[in-house]
Amino acid sequence: MTFVMRCCVLVVNVLCMPLHLIDAVGLYNTLYRRFFFPYFLNQCSASYNKKMEDKKKELFRSLTEFSKPGGQLTILEIGCGTGTNFEFYPPGSKVICTDPNPQFMKYLKKGMEENEHLTYDQFVVASGEDMGSVGDETVDVVVVTLVLCSVKNIPQTLREAHRILRPGGGFFFMEHVVADPSTWLYFFQHVLQPAWYYSGDGCQLTCATWKHVEAAGFSDLKLSHVEAPLMALLKPHIIGYAVK
Template structure:
């Protein structure tokens, strides 16, 4: 079946070659002018068939109204405004869509739904809604849009940014079918054509996985079979509330600044030790502490690490050999997850790790070890350009002086087609107590963790690093201390 699917998909791709050329030549923009008219007619039919589903989905919108004001709804990819009739009377609506040619049909639906108050129409993509203020809306609505955006995680992060604490994100999206069905077969075969017909629409996305990893306080999601054409029959519907602030925003901000100032005062002796050079003694002790802490972290993160590194072997070079370089290897806690027979090159700026690193090497004889290089991640000049297949970095980007320089070095030493694997703790969502604690105690944590920073949004550096592919997800690490519970994991391909 897989072979037949691949052959049929190839045939459809060949048939779509004129469309590929039209897009490459920039002529596809003509269709973007026509698409709103086509969608307007299709939306009438879709609304008729999905009327009961939409009515059920939006029936509790008013529950998320903030006290003392109208319900504010922002709709991403509003299109022709087919959801307006389901919104409660009196609410305020902000519309966004990357295609400005929808405005004519949007205004028609606005006129037919004058029970609502329309604030503005913003021409923007879901990934970049900077013209909308943070924490400014009660509800974000997204129907049949996540199938077309370029980056679902980035869109969901924008949703979280503009939602006020206690607000909610409502969605209705078509998704990929079960692999055992003929719908799955035809979705993959006809995807190349559907992409152009639907102005970038993809019918093979597992959108629910991105929603599960988005970090909302709750996810209410159902898989349904919509009474539609088989290609878009599988749907998900539901909503995700955003956690309420445990303190009012202004009070939390003032309290956080005050507590951080107190923590800074308590760390003054450590700061003086650092500028006088006495803190170097702690760098000798730190490897012993890290070695012992590593055992506990590895036990708690065993399944996560095993899942992360399970496909490392596929990046072996053409002769089957795999050369892996680990940045900031520490005591070698990752060695047991690497595939048998690969060659491991270790780097760390702290030479006092070598004793514990050798112990891990002796315990993992299934690997071949190269030289231990005492270098920082920002300057690995001793490693040749495009000389390694895989670079690994776990709990390191939190402590380097310059994340972007490290990533440039990673790209330099990786061969084309190689991969960069990462597992890093990151800053929490601003609405959480964890975010408060991370900012308050970071000055002390910095010294205890030998330069570790708990408030870095490392995923932004990875997104801007220029890799050809980025596979990233946000996870909550089980049972580890709250300060480093929010994690990102995944890999980038050069």
Template sequence: MAFLMRLCMLVVNVLCLPLHVLEAVGLYKIYKRVFPLCVYRISVNYNKKMYDKKRELFLTLPEFNKAGGQMTILEIGCGSGTNFGFYPPGCKVICTDPNPHFQKYLKKSMGENDHLTYERFVVASGEDMGSVEDESVDVVVCTLVLCSVNNIPQTLREAHRILRPGGAFYFIEHVVADPSSWAYFFQHVLQPAWYYFGDGCEVTRATWKHLEAAGFSDLKLRHIEAPLFFVIKPHIIGYAVK
């Protein structure tokens, strides 16, 4: 199995040579203008299939409004704003994403979710949110983002830094499958092509290990099988308390 997987990975890598060249010469950046449209369309279907899971998770958000006033939520990699509909009325939302081309779709989602107050949109990666003050937000939300950041531990350190004491980091992420499964096999075989389709997305990450090592005081994490394409069926969902 291992030999066959490596052989298939090699074949896919060879087939991806034109994409490797495009990235090497900088032309792949053009896709970043198109990617927000792809995400916007895909996320509509994702929200339909994951509605119950998202609703159940985000129903617990008010527990972290300790001050009893306006809750502040910062979303890392907000994309087109597909989580906004799950946030409690009256929340203040800070949006961050490294891709500025999401703003068009972000504004559309903001208009459809006027139960929230939108403070600002920050063009920043999850690893570097220096414009956000220490201990300044109640909740950090990160969904389908840790699969594509360059440095998961640093992203989690940044989330920990900007959370007030007792605040929570909410996550929903697809992860690597069990090594004995065919999903694991195809995740690794398809990864070279998936990387380009997903703008840096990696389906072979054991993200839960980074969350367990991130130094949060409490971690509520579940492994689930999402009703999605088999390569991204394995998910983790939950929250971590600072």
């Protein structure tokens, strides 16, 4: 990080001091995370789906490759949020939903009602780093979309995904990532990160997530870097899937 970037980040951190204080006394968790963020994400997710529909269809077209012969495809989605991925899952799939925020449940129920082609097994309130209530090697597919940017420990989340996948199972991902260091976008992602953290409930603009996926120990990895048709800060994306 250059000297100029450090100075700019410091200025933004100073401007965010009221937010830091609100978080320190617990009001951020009580007010924003519980009441406003689920509504905000519900609106943003619908817009994201419209813009990324073709990419999602292309990615999730490969889900059926991981079905057991003559069996049902069991999908576990980490950070399911409002269930905006459900429409892209193959008919007859069984879905296990996890999210650390139980306030998403009312939006999730609506998503379930609109996607009757799926069977919903359970909703587990858990972080991606600790899904101990889900057994080892019990699912065919794990899905994360716009989730690894906000978990506290990406490698641990990937270890959990690897643990619960059966041998030969698939890990599907679609995540925004940090831009190339030679670009102005990289500069602004770092400078605006302190403020973005609060608007996105812990979301990080500066994650080189692909490095963690590459190091996660999967036997096969199909990963692409793409430019998403979104606001500049979120344009850099990685999309793909890996095989356990």
